Amino acid sequence: MTVLSDADADAAAAALTETSPVATSTTAGPELVQLLTPEGERVSHPDYDVDLSDEQYRGLYRDLVLVRRIDVEATALQRQGELGIWASLLGQEAAQVGSGRALRPQDFAFPTYREHGVAWCKGVDPLQLLGLFRGASNGGWDPQEKRFQLYTIVIGSQTLHATGYAMGITKDGAVGDAETGEAVIAYFGDGASSQGDVNEAFVWASVYNAPLVFFCQNNQWGISTPTAHQTRIPLYQRARGFGFPGVRVDGNDVLATYAVTRKALDDARTGQGPTLVEAFTYRMGAHTTSDDPTRYRLAADLEAWKLKDPLERMKAFLYKQQIVDNAYLQGLEHDADELAARLRQGCLQMPDPDPLTMFDDVYSETTPLLLEQRAALGSYLAGFQRGAS
Amino acid sequence: MAQVTLARALNEALRTSMDNDPKVLLMGEDIGKLGGVFRVTDGLQKDFGEDRVIDTPLAESGIVGTAIGLAIRGYRPVCEIQFDGFVYPAYDQIVSQLAKMHARSKGTIALPVTIRIPFGGGIGAVEHHSESPEAYFAHTAGLKVVACSNPADGHAMLQQAVASDDPVLFFEPKRRYWEKADVDLSRTSFDPLWSARVVRPGRDATLVAYGPMVRTCLDAASAAAEEGKELEVVDLRSLSPLDFPTVLASVRHTQRLIVVHEAPSFVGLGSEIAARVSEELYFEMEAPVLRVTGFDTPYPPSRVEEEYLPDLDRVLHAVDRSLAY
Ligand SMILES: Cc1ncc(C[n+]2csc(CCOP(=O)(O)OP(=O)(O)O)c2C)c(N)n1
Ligand SMILES: [Mg+2]
Numbered sequence: 147m148t149v150l151s152d153a154d155a156d157a158a159a160a161a162l163t164e165t166s167p168v169a170t171s172t173t174a175g176p177e178l179v180q181l182l183t184p185e186g187e188r189v190s191h192p193d194y195d196v197d198l199s200d201e202q203y204r205g206l207y208r209d210l211v212l213v214r215r216i217d218v219e220a221t222a223l224q225r226q227g228e229l230g231i232w233a234s235l236l237g238q239e240a241a242q243v244g245s246g247r248a249l250r251p252q253d254f255a256f257p258t259y260r261e262h263g264v265a266w267c268k269g270v271d272p273l274q275l276l277g278l279f280r281g282a283s284n285g286g287w288d289p290q291e292k293r294f295q296l297y298t299i300v301i302g303s304q305t306l307h308a309t310g311y312a313m314g315i316t317k318d319g320a321v322g323d324a325e326t327g328e329a330v331i332a333y334f335g336d337g338a339s340s341q342g343d344v345n346e347a348f349v350w351a352s353v354y355n356a357p358l359v360f361f362c363q364n365n366q367w368g369i370s371t372p373t374a375h376q377t378r379i380p381l382y383q384r385a386r387g388f389g390f391p392g393v394r395v396d397g398n399d400v401l402a403t404y405a406v407t408r409k410a411l412d413d414a415r416t417g418q419g420p421t422l423v424e425a426f427t428y429r430m431g432a433h434t435t436s437d438d439p440t441r442y443r444l445a446a447d448l449e450a451w452k453l454k455d456p457l458e459r460m461k462a463f464l465y466k467q468q469i470v471d472n473a474y475l476q477g478l479e480h481d482a483d484e485l486a487a488r489l490r491q492g493c494l495q496m497p498d499p500d501p502l503t504m505f506d507d508v509y510s511e512t513t514p515l516l517l518e519q520r521a522a523l524g525s526y527l528a529g530f531q532r533g534a535s
Numbered sequence: 536m537a538q539v540t541l542a543r544a545l546n547e548a549l550r551t552s553m554d555n556d557p558k559v560l561l562m563g564e565d566i567g568k569l570g571g572v573f574r575v576t577d578g579l580q581k582d583f584g585e586d587r588v589i590d591t592p593l594a595e596s597g598i599v600g601t602a603i604g605l606a607i608r609g610y611r612p613v614c615e616i617q618f619d620g621f622v623y624p625a626y627d628q629i630v631s632q633l634a635k636m637h638a639r640s641k642g643t644i645a646l647p648v649t650i651r652i653p654f655g656g657g658i659g660a661v662e663h664h665s666e667s668p669e670a671y672f673a674h675t676a677g678l679k680v681v682a683c684s685n686p687a688d689g690h691a692m693l694q695q696a697v698a699s700d701d702p703v704l705f706f707e708p709k710r711r712y713w714e715k716a717d718v719d720l721s722r723t724s725f726d727p728l729w730s731a732r733v734v735r736p737g738r739d740a741t742l743v744a745y746g747p748m749v750r751t752c753l754d755a756a757s758a759a760a761e762e763g764k765e766l767e768v769v770d771l772r773s774l775s776p777l778d779f780p781t782v783l784a785s786v787r788h789t790q791r792l793i794v795v796h797e798a799p800s801f802v803g804l805g806s807e808i809a810a811r812v813s814e815e816l817y818f819e820m821e822a823p824v825l826r827v828t829g830f831d832t833p834y835p836p837s838r839v840e841e842e843y844l845p846d847l848d849r850v851l852h853a854v855d856r857s858l859a860y
Contacts (some may be wrong), residue, residue, distance in 0.1 A: 230659040230837055259661075277842035281659055281837030299663050300621060301593055342624065368593050370569035376592045442568040501842035506836035515801065519830045523842065526852065 174426040174471070175380070177394050178416025181401040185204040186462025190475065194405040196318045200469045206400050207460045207470065208478055213263040214457060215233050215482040216272045219489050220262075220279065224435045228493050229279045233260045237430030240456030243267060245425070248411055249331060255331045256295045256308035260363075264333065267293035272485075273492040282496055301334075302341030307346045308332030312356035312414075321357045327415030329409070331359045337368020339384065340376045348388040348422075357414035359407060360385075360422040364396060365429035370442040385422035397425030398456040426453070501527065536719055542712040544686035545575045545651075547720050548693035549613065553583055556611060559697060562589045562598055563615030563651075569698040573653055573712050585655055595625035599650065603632055603782055606646045613697055618709075619654040626671075633702045634677030645700045651693075653709035654682075655747045655797050656829075659837045666834055667798035669746075672704045673775040673807075680775040681728065684749035686716040688772065691725035691773045699728065706774075708747035718782035731778035733785060737765035740791035740857050743782060743808060744770040748845060755850040766854065774804055782808065783815055790821040791857045797823050806837025822860035827853045 179194050198206075217235050224232040235242060242263025249255060255264055260283055262275055270287045277283040278297060285296045298304035312330040315321060320328045329410040338344050339362060351358050366373050377384070385392030395406040403425055410421035428451040432439050464470040505512070553559045561576055561583075570577030580588035591598050597618060602612035605733040616622045622629070629650065636644050658666030673680045677705070679701050683689040689707065696703040726732065734749065735756050742752040742789040749770045756766040769785050771777065786792045792812055794805035809824035835843050 148652075175714075231661060279661065281661070281834055281840075284662060300624075300663060337593040340594045340597065342594060342596050369572070370565045370567070371590055371593065375590060427627065432635075436572070438569075441570070498838040499836060501835075501839040504830065504832045504839060504843060508832050515831055523830070526849070530848075 166464060174394060174396065177380070177382075178396050178426060179393060179402050179406050180399050181405060182396075182399045182459050182463055183199045184398070184459050186326075186459045186466060188463060191402070194402065194409065196401050196405045196408075198401075203464060203467075203469050204474065206243060206247060206404070207457075207464055208481075209247065209263070209266065210239045210400060210457050210460060211478055211482055212485055213239050213243060213250075213266050215486050216262060216266065216275075216489065219486040220272075220276060221431070221435065223276065223490065223493050225277070230281045231434050231436055232279050233434045234429075234431035235260050235262050237428045237451065237456070238363055238365055238425075239263055240400035240460070241397035241403055241425035241427050244400040245331065245361050245407040245423070248404050248407035250329075250411070250415075252293070252326065252328045253411060253415075254293045254295070254308075254311055254328070254330045256299075256311070256330065256334050257297055258303040258304065258335060258338070259297045259299050261297070261333050265294060268292050270294055272489055273496075274384040276489060276493045277496060280493065280496060282499055287351065301509060302338040302343040302347075304345045305332045305334055305338070305347035306350070309354075309358060310358050311348045312351065312358040312420075313354050315357050318353065321415055323419045324416050327357070327413045327417075329357045329359065329414040331361050331411065333361050333363065335368060336364040336366065336373040336376055336381060337371060338362075339381055348385070348390075350390040351420040355417070355419040357417070359410040360420060361413055362422065362424045363427055364424050365397075365427050367429050367433065367439075367443070369433045369437065370439075378426070382422055382424035390420045390422065392422040392424065394424045394426055397427030398454045398459070400456060400460055429470065536717045538715050539686050539690075539718050539720070540713050540715050541683070541686045541707070542573055542575050543690045544690035544720075545693050545707065546577055546579070547718075548690045548697075549576065549579060550582070550695040552613070552643075552694050553579070553587060556697075558609060558611045560587050560589060560605065560610050560612045561615065562591050562602055562612055562616050564591060564593055564598075566590060566615050566812055571615055573709065574617065575651070575707075575712075595621055595623075596628050599625040599628040599633065599648070602648045602650075603628065603636070603646060606648050607644055611647045611697060613649040615649065616650060616652045618664045619652055619666040621652075622652055622668060625650075629672065629678070629702075629704075630675045633686065634675045637701070638677060646701045646702050646778065647697075647700045648704070649693075649696045649699075651703050651705045651707060653712070654706045655708050655710060656834060656837075656840050657710040657747065659840070661837070662834070665837070665840065667796065667829065669704070669706055669774055669799055670803050673804065677703055678704055678775065679729070679773070680704045680706070681773045682708070682746035683772070684708060684711070684744075684770050686714070686747055687718045688770075690718050690720065691722070692728055692772065695725060695728040706746055710747055711750060714750070715782055715825050728854055729773040729776050729778060730773045731769055731781040733767060733781070734770045735766070735768040737767035738789055739765045740793060740854055741767045741769060741782075741785045741789045742793050742795060742850065742854075743769045743771060743785075744795040745774060745804075746797075748797060751845060751847060752850060755847045755854070758847060759851060759854060764858070777807070779815075783812065786812055786816055787819060790819055791860075793819075793825045793827060793850065793853045793857055795827045795850055797829050797844055799831045800826050801831045803828060822857045825853045825857055
């Protein structure tokens with residue numbers, strides 16, 4: 147599967163001769179928790195480990211492949227004018243699948259706008275994600291049923307919601323048991339770490355010992371702004387000042403991300419309070435399809451990160467361990483093709499909402515003003531239909 | 536004269552303001568190398584350096600709060616808020632701090648801070664990228680609020696806003712960023728910033744609009760002219776203070792008024808204008824003041840934004856209703 151076309155890379159290289167972009171760090175430092183090297187070698191870590199069945203290992207890889215395919219298809223649909231915009235997760239699949247699969251069914255996730263991989267793990271139909279980016283809905287899934295909140299576009303806000311939800315779990319006495327205790331995960335980005343809301347969420351979660359994992363995907367960029375513009379210390383170290391542990395994990399290593407998030411969630415559900423997990427990764431694509439990263443970043447950076455691709459390393463591991471064979475991989479490719487075809491067809495056939503639905507659900511009990519405006523728009527639009535027929 | 540887009544005209548205005556006054560600083564998210572998501576600050580960091588064109592951390596309260604401090608220290612900050620829907624994290628800094636400090640300090644502290652906000656819909660965006668929050672700020676004493684509608688005004692008004700010693704919320708109609716017009720970029724004298732302008736004369740009814748809806752009203756007036764109706768279009772330009780003499784003079788002449796804005800109607804600019812016009816011209820009006828606005832709902836998903844936004848047909852529909860009285 148392509149990560150970036152050569153044309154894109156060339157364009158990036160060309161543009162960079164004219165500007166002076168900042169280099170970002172591609173190395174995370176010795177504190178990085180890793181269980182799988184970029185070459186697919188299994189390594190051990192004193193504090194974290196996973197022991198999964200072959201079936202589970204295959205499942206994680208399957209998720210990575212399918213989630214990337216969703217992303218590639220959505221990007222193509224946007225290019226063809228079917229979506230207004232798309233926020234690609236390219237490069238962040240392992241961070242999302244590792245953390246998403248670490249969640250137990252009772253756990254609740256609060257995403258940003260880029261958590262397509264977590265949405266997948268939570269059983270949200272990717273077609274609903276397309277509906278949002280197409281402009282047909284604001285998502286449309288039931289957050290309570292999926293235990294996956296609607297996407298939040300205003301940077302950082304959801305971290306406070308996650309904290310409040312987690313406080314509610316404590317009030318309900320639903321923490322304590324290692325199996326049935328509940329926990330919450332709040333996703334946010336490196337850019338978001340500067341927002342007041344995120345810092346207030348840290349304070350609240352700490353003071354109320356909330357059963358919560360703050361999961362920061364440090365993909366090195368907030369649009370054009372490098373992480374160095376948001377912080378002078380590694381982000382995971384911020385947690386310490388707020389009074390809870392922070393850990394930096396290789397976000398391109400699905401096993402390490404799974405292990406670290408699993409432990410943080412289990413700590414939370416057993417009453418040991420919040421953890422900040424910084425998943426060190428890289429945004430391989432543009433910020434969104436509206437963005438032009440050649441204006442601000444080095445093609446060389448991208449090349450370095452390509453070597454750390456989260457899918458390739460998991461595939462290499464599975465292959466070496468003989469957990470997958472060619473037949474399995476072909477079958478998976480076939481499933482990905484089918485998924486992409488279903489999404490494409492569903493997107494092309496997606497009806498526009500009835501304009502009058504914009505008046506629905508503004509309140510639990512509607513108001514005279516809204517009823518009046520709804521009726522007025524209804525008869526105004528009906529006038530056109532009469533005129534046309 | 537040069538044919539320039541609104542985005543380019545604003546860029547030139549910032550460049551001139553920075554050339555003229557070394558205390559002018561630009562602050563915002565992604566305004567440096569990227570040139571802002573709408574490229575309004577394109578090339579400025581390259582020419583003026585990172586000290587004067589500041590890529591800030593991602594926090595709007597931080598942007599406006601530190602702009603206040605820099606202004607107290609003698610600087611003249613121009614903040615960019617990336618999209619309308621992202622100004623709210625800075626709301627306290629704007630309405631409780633920026634707006635009130637001049638009065639609280641008995642005039643000893645001046646806060647020449649400009650806050651640029653791309654606003655309005657019509658670009659097929661996702662949630663929070665199409666809002667019209669101007670009324671919140673026009674409602675707040677101590678803030679001045681303006682909205683440009685075209686490249687020449689963008690060029691003039693932004694320079695004037697930056698030069699103003701009062702805080703100015705500067706609204707830019709994002710769906711008009713790429714519309715072009717002739718602009719004299721060397722011009723140095725302009726109409727007063729706080730004045731409205733009759734942009735098309737007419738005698739049958741007055742359309743009052745600002746920002747993105749001025750173009751819509753001009754198009755409606757052209758269409759109406761083909762049916763023999765002469766509509767006068769007033770571009771408010773300044774929303775607070777509001778140039779009532781210009782509005783009242785027009786309505787005194789046409790005796791009919793339709794106010795058009797994208798923002799919801801309830802307690803919007805149209806409400807204030809309607810109240811004032813009915814106070815002043817109660818006996819002279821031929822029809823009640825009508826409003827064509829967005830609905831009092833959250834901004835809808837973009838596939839139905841056309842139905843939400845006032846357009847030429849809805850404006851003409853209101854004109855017909857007004858003329859029928
Ligand atoms: C309050 C607010 N300000 C600005 C924006 C515009 N914006 C959207 S994404 C983004 C950068 C976010 O960076 P990060 O938190 O690192 O997340 P990433 O996009 O890298 O996943 C910005 C500035 C926004 N959505 N909300
Ligand atoms: Mg980021």
